[in-house]
Amino acid sequence: MTAVLTKKEKTWMEKVIKEDEVTKYMDGGKDFINDEEIWEKLIDNSNPEPARIREIIQKSLSIQTLEPDETAALLNVKDPELWQEIFDAAGKVKKKVYDNRIVTFAPLYCGNLCVNNCLYCGFRRDNHVIKRRVLTLDEVRREAEVLAGEIGHKRLIVVYGEHPLTGPQYIRDTIETIYSVRVKTRNGYGQIRRVNVNAAPMSIDDLKMLKEVGIGTYQVFQETYHHETYEKLHPKGTIKAHYQWRLYCHHRALEAGVDDVALGVLFGLYDWRFEVMGLLYHARDLEKQFGIGPHTISFPRLEPAANTPFVQETRYRVSDEDFKKLIAVIRLSVPYTGMILTAREPAHIRREIIASGMITQTDASTRIGIGAYSDRYNEQELERQQFELGDTRSLDEVIRELAEMGMITSFCTAGYRCGRTGERIMTLLRTGKEAVFCKLNAVLTFREWLDDFASPETKAAGEKVIQKELEELRERVPEKVYNKLLEYYRRIQNGERDLYF
Known part of the structure; x- marks a missing residue:
């Protein structure tokens, strides 16, 4: 019909x-999608050497966007052990x-x-x-x-x-x-x-x-x-x-x-x-x-x-x-x-x-x-x-x-x-700095959710995660920032919402 x-x-x-x-x-x-070129790269990069794949992995670990030939090489990996290295790197x-x-x-x-x-x-x-x-x-x-x-x-x-x-x-x-x-x-x-x-x-x-x-x-x-x-x-x-x-x-x-x-x-x-x-x-x-x-x-x-x-x-x-x-x-x-x-x-x-x-x-x-x-x-x-x-x-x-x-x-x-969006967020992500901001705010928002919505079983599991995160943050951030985190944390426990860094 x-x-x-x-x-x-x-x-x-x-x-x-x-x-x-x-x-x-x-x-x-x-446009930027050339079908023939993509297939050429997939064919040209078949059977990549393990050493080359490991070089590509190291580039990814430095948070750099790969070249098309590099991605094509990854897609052509056949060795299960090398695939495990790719999974681990990801x-x-x-x-x-x-x-x-x-x-x-x-x-x-x-x-x-x-x-x-x-x-x-x-x-x-x-x-x-x-x-x-x-x-x-x-x-x-x-x-x-x-x-x-x-x-x-x-x-x-x-x-x-x-x-x-x-x-x-x-x-x-x-x-x-x-x-x-x-x-x-x-x-x-x-x-x-x-x-x-x-x-x-x-x-x-x-x-x-x-x-x-x-x-x-x-x-x-x-x-x-x-x-x-x-x-x-x-x-x-x-x-x-x-x-x-x-x-x-x-x-x-x-x-x-x-x-x-x-x-x-x-x-x-x-x-x-x-x-x-x-x-x-x-x-x-x-x-x-x-x-x-x-x-x-x-x-x-x-x-x-x-x-x-x-x-x-x-x-x-x-x-x-x-x-x-x-x-x-x-x-x-x-x-x-x-x-x-x-x-x-x-x-x-x-x-x-x-x-x-x-x-x-x-x-x-x-x-x-x-x-x-x-x-x-x-x-x-x-x-x-x-x-x-x-x-x-x-x-x-x-x-x-x-x-x-x-x-x-x-x-x-x-x-x-x-304002951590667009070009600014890309810079923070590539350098790993955004992870710290987000870790702080993750703790605060997770505290909110556990108190407002979690079942007893989920809250018990979540409390263990929060304590682990607080211990880790104590070692990762300056004392002034950590004390501010604890202040916000207590205020959220007392009913305030939407506090963030």
Whole structure:
């Protein structure tokens, strides 16, 4: 069944893409993804010598972005023992840049209307089995109240389809609504302090508007960097069919003054090695043109979706073994970036990868239907969501598991309000200095969460982590800073909230 676009939708679509906001970033009319060059590098760097791989690892450990030939060499490693060295190095890089912190968040889907027709997506325009809905601002507020007041999240990634009813003005209104929520909790209050946005590519003017209202990280996935595959999966006559409009949306965001941008690929659409190379090229072009790279990179795998046969037909499904490899190579290739492992993955896979020490962010208590947090429906009702989730555990359960691994869950958003964003955060990340700021704030925000939301079992596990972190900080920071930390810590125990360095 084909969905017919309305006149209003067609008129709106004609005005979205601004070609001059694409070509201005291109080099001689060409974008920075050269498919032939990527495959040449993968072929030319086959069978790399172990000594060369170890040199590349050492470069990553100094927090330098890799060259394409270096990443291609890593992707061609065959020796299991050498792969173990890569995994170990990836964990060391994450530890150096981000320490033992894990940031948690939740996705909030505000609407599933979409003018696009992507073959792999449950929300595609022609999928008649999906129950369509756009949240009102009152419904957005109720969702945020559950997330901030019952579950305990401090940051969200808010998700929108590409449609006139969920355009930039609606996104602005929802961000303002979410930031306005303040809910009484067990000992303090809950609020969302960071609203990141996963939305369609926008113009510079629209992104400037969202910057004014306090957009966090602007996240757009290219889905696949392979031009031919992209064209096949995104039918002509849709906005998303324009490869370069999407490719350069992060460039426009940085020009508009948005502090942080986030890249991603949907693994399973094309060869995973090519896609890793594409992510590296993307990061390097942002560095070249703006001096900063992606704040985060995501790497979700293709999952089943209602009435979406393409998922079963793909030839490029990524195995668990290759999934772990691609994460490690991304970590070494773009060593400063945050890396997001989502609840698309089953709990046992998330547990293994988080334990390896390569990940910086993950979601929990995840519900991806429209209005799912306040409606309380069965989360695996596929006709209400974009794809099938692999891990539906609660935030409390996930935090307890992290604590038992010796990791501290950080709800810190201080850096964004203190100006540690953009180029400044990149410098701090590359030198390892940001880890100290974040360690201090992780302790304070974890104290908040344990007192306001934790179950007795999770609180007991968390207390052990906090004591260990306090002992470590006593040795790592000046006495004056440590005393200030203890002062803030006691004030939080007495009910104050949102104290930070």
